[in-house]
Amino acid sequence: xxxxxxxxxxxxxxxxxxxxxxxxxxxxxxxxxxxxxxxxxxxxxxxxxxxxxxxxxxxxxxxxxxxxxxxxxxxxxxxxxxxxxxxxxxxxxxxxxxxxxxxxxxxxxxxxxxxxxxxxxxxxxxxxxxxxxxxxxxxxxxxxxxxxxxxxxxxxxxxxxxxxx
Amino acid sequence: xxxxxxxxxxxxxxxxxxxxxxxxxxxxxxxxxxxxxxxxxxxxxxxxxxxxxxxxxxxxxxxxxxxxxxxxxxxxxxxxxxxxxxxxxxxxxxxxxxxxxxxxxxxxxxxxxxxxxxxxxxxxxxxxxxxxxxxxxxxx
Numbered sequence: 001x002x003x004x005x006x007x008x009x010x011x012x013x014x015x016x017x018x019x020x021x022x023x024x025x026x027x028x029x030x031x032x033x034x035x036x037x038x039x040x041x042x043x044x045x046x047x048x049x050x051x052x053x054x055x056x057x058x059x060x061x062x063x064x065x066x067x068x069x070x071x072x073x074x075x076x077x078x079x080x081x082x083x084x085x086x087x088x089x090x091x092x093x094x095x096x097x098x099x100x101x102x103x104x105x106x107x108x109x110x111x112x113x114x115x116x117x118x119x120x121x122x123x124x125x126x127x128x129x130x131x132x133x134x135x136x137x138x139x140x141x142x143x144x145x146x147x148x149x150x151x152x153x154x155x156x157x158x159x160x161x162x163x164x165x
Numbered sequence: 166x167x168x169x170x171x172x173x174x175x176x177x178x179x180x181x182x183x184x185x186x187x188x189x190x191x192x193x194x195x196x197x198x199x200x201x202x203x204x205x206x207x208x209x210x211x212x213x214x215x216x217x218x219x220x221x222x223x224x225x226x227x228x229x230x231x232x233x234x235x236x237x238x239x240x241x242x243x244x245x246x247x248x249x250x251x252x253x254x255x256x257x258x259x260x261x262x263x264x265x266x267x268x269x270x271x272x273x274x275x276x277x278x279x280x281x282x283x284x285x286x287x288x289x290x291x292x293x294x295x296x297x298x299x300x301x302x303x304x305x
Contacts, residue, residue, distance in 0.1 A: 014221030048166050048226050050219045089219070089228050094166070118222060144217075145229040145304075 003163040004123040013052040015086070016045040016114040017096055025112045025130040025158070032160030037128045040114050047096050049088045050147075052115055055127065055154075056082050081129070081154035090138055090148040100150050104136035113152060122164075129159040166225040167305040172214055172232075174272060175301075178265025179209055179234050186256040187249050197239070200290055204241040205249060209234050216305070230303045238295040239287075246284070250295045254279055257299055264301065275302040 018025065018040055030036035060079040065072045088097060103109045115127045131154040140146045176194065183192045191197070191206045200206070212235065217228035236253060240246030258279040265271030277299055284295040 011220050012222065014223065014226075043223060046166070046221065046223055046226070048219065049221075052220055089167070091166070116222070144231070 003165050004117070004119040004121075004125055006119050008117050008119055008125075010052070012120060013115055013117045014041075015047045015049050015052055016041050016116060017047055017099065018112045019045050019096065019099065021099070021102065022109060023111050025110045026128065026160075028158060028160060030160075031112070031128040031130070031158065032162050034126070034162040034164055037114055037126045037160070037162050038124075038164070040112060040128070041116050041124075041126065045096065047086070047088060047100070048091070048094065049086050051087070053084045053086060054082060055084055055115060055129075058082050081131075081156060081159070083154070084131075084152045085135070085149060086152065087147050087149045090146040097148060100133050101136050101148075103133035104150055107132065107134065109133075110155065113154075125161070125163040127159065127161055129154045131155060166223065167216070167227045167229070168225065169216060169227070170214075170230050170272070170303055170305060172211070174265070174270050175211060175214070175232060175234075177270040178272060179211065181266040181269065181271075182257075182264055183207060183209060183236065183253070187252050190249055200239065200292070205245055206239050207249065207253075208237045208239070210237075227305075229305055231300055232303070233298050233300050235282075236297045236299065238297070239290075239292040240294075241292060243284075243286075243293045246293045246295050250281065250284075250297060253297065254281065272303060275304050277301055 026036055057079045060077045061074045062077045063072055063074050110130050112130050116124055118124050131152040133150050133152055135151040138148045193208045197206050197208055212233055214232040216230045219226040238246050238250050257277045260277040261275055263271050264274040280298045282296040286293050
């Protein structure tokens with residue numbers, strides 16, 4: 001199977017997280033290695049999230065004014081990874097959601113997350129990153145299932161792309 | 166992760182629960198063939214069965230079901246019809262617990278929410294009618 005060569009539906013993406021209370025996150029080489037990333041992508045590691053939010057990189061620029069020039073200059077500077085606020089149906093016995101809750105209370109646990117997208121024909125592309133969890137909340141909205149929301153803050157420069165080519 | 170609920174169980178539980186509430190008034194799904202000879206009866210219809218589907222490759226990534234069943238109360242006397250409807254309201258509205266036959270097909274519901282839609286009269290069959298909706302919140 002090859003790298004998916006088509007525009008993917010957003011709803012095909014699945015979010016996985018390493019299991020365990022104190023996991024060992026992947027290093028940068030492993031984050032970009034399909035075999036290492038794929039090992040995390042098992043059903044027991046899936047997070048039951050509603051939708052995957054935008055991920056990647058926030059913008060950061062410096063604006064320079066050059067004396068005598070008509071235009072100023074914008075230069076990209078240190079851009080933070082995008083924080084992902086995620087909503088999941090709240091099952092209080094789901095081990096992965098409990099891991100998110102414990103990470104949020106702890107605040108310093110690094111964990112590898114994987115966003116796996118597929119074209120539905122056995123072709124996968126994975127974005128793996130290390131992150132910490134914060135802002136865990138439970139929202140018992142009376143018109144649907146109870147939701148939990150949490151925010152994953154990716155660590156800087158700890159990410160990798162891979163696929164099942 | 167959650168399972169898809171069985172709609173056949175929904176039907177059995179609704180039939181049993183309504184029969185239990187308003188016994189001895191008969192309860193039918195959809196239609197009563199004996200409408201000409203029975204002075205009071207209730208029919209029900211199920212709709213809006215849907216567990217919201219969430220992202221990803223796993224079929225079990227779903228939300229809970231909140232199906233609605235409509236109840237139609239028919240009666241030759243308006244007063245009796247209102248009494249039957251009131252019995253249903255008192256028993257079901259806000260109910261939380263086991264829904265269905267405790268010794269047969271049943272499932273827990275977090276909440277039942279009944280809406281009285283309207284009442285009327287059908288000149289074709291000479292029966293008063295009352296229509297109500299009941300939403301079930303089913304944890305899975």
